[in-house]
Amino acid sequence: MLLDNENQNKKVHEWITDYTAKGKMSIVTGYFTIGALAFLARYTQDKVNSYRFVLGDIVNFDANRERSLDLLNENISIEAALKLGQLAREAVAFLELEKVEAKTLEPNFCHAKAYIFKTPSSGVDPKNDYYITGSSNLTEAGIGLKKTNNIELNTANFGADAQFREITEWFETLWNRPQAHTYKTVKLDNGKTTQLRFI
Numbered sequence: 001m002l003l004d005n006e007n008q009n010k011k012v013h014e015w016i017t018d019y020t021a022k023g024k025m026s027i028v029t030g031y032f033t034i035g036a037l038a039f040l041a042r043y044t045q046d047k048v049n050s051y052r053f054v055l056g057d058i059v060n061f062d063a064n065r066e067r068s069l070d071l072l073n074e075n076i077s078i079e080a081a082l083k084l085g086q087l088a089r090e091a092v093a094f095l096e097l098e099k100v101e102a103k104t105l106e107p108n109f110c111h112a113k114a115y116i117f118k119t120p121s122s123g124v125d126p127k128n129d130y131y132i133t134g135s136s137n138l139t140e141a142g143i144g145l146k147k148t149n150n151i152e153l154n155t156a157n158f159g160a161d162a163q164f165r166e167i168t169e170w171f172e173t174l175w176n177r178p179q180a181h182t183y184k185t186v187k188l189d190n191g192k193t194t195q196l197r198f199i
Helices: 011-018 034-044 063-072 079-095 162-175
Strands: 003-006 023-029 048-055 100-105 114-118 130-135 155-156 182-185 194-196
Touching: 011 034, 011 114, 011 130, 011 155, 023 162, 034 079, 048 162, 079 100, 114 162, 130 162, 155 162
Parallel strands: 023 048, 048 100
Antiparallel strands: 003 155, 023 114, 114 130, 130 155, 182 194
C-alpha cells in the first residue's frame, strides 16, 4: 500500500497506531523530532518491548544553534514553543527506557527511512508483522502528524510480502556494521572533538 501524506490513505502515524501490537520495533531515520518521539511514547510503548533506532546526524557543524532547535521541534511558533517542554520531557523519558537502544553511523550519514515491526513469533507473522519504507523521517511532518509542504511517499505492507524478510535482514546488517555506534563524535567550539553517548 502507498502511504501519501496528501491523499486519503493512511499516514505513517496512523499505520503505526493501527497495526502495532506486542513485539519489537526497529526504525531507521535521517532526522527525528521530539514530537515524533513523544508520539511513539504515547501510542506504542505499552505494546512494544524492544526498540532499536539507527538515527542520522542532527549535529551539523556548519549550522547555527537556532537551526538545531528548528530540527528538534520542527516548528518554532509560540504555541509550539509552549508545548516543547512537555514533549521534551516525554521524549527524554522514552529514550531513557531500558528497552530503547539507539545507534548512529560514523562517518556515514544515514539517509534511509524504514519502520519495521516484528511480533514475538519465531518466524514471520504474515498478518501482523509490517514494514514501512520511503521518504518519511521520524518527524511530525514526515509521519503525517502535521501539515507540511513536503511531499512524502512510502510503501507499507505486512509480513506476507517477501520484502519484509529482505528489509529485516537489511536492518540487521546495518545495526551490526562497524560504523554503527552508540556514541557520536562532536566538534566543540574550541575546535577539539569529544565522543558523547548518543542517548
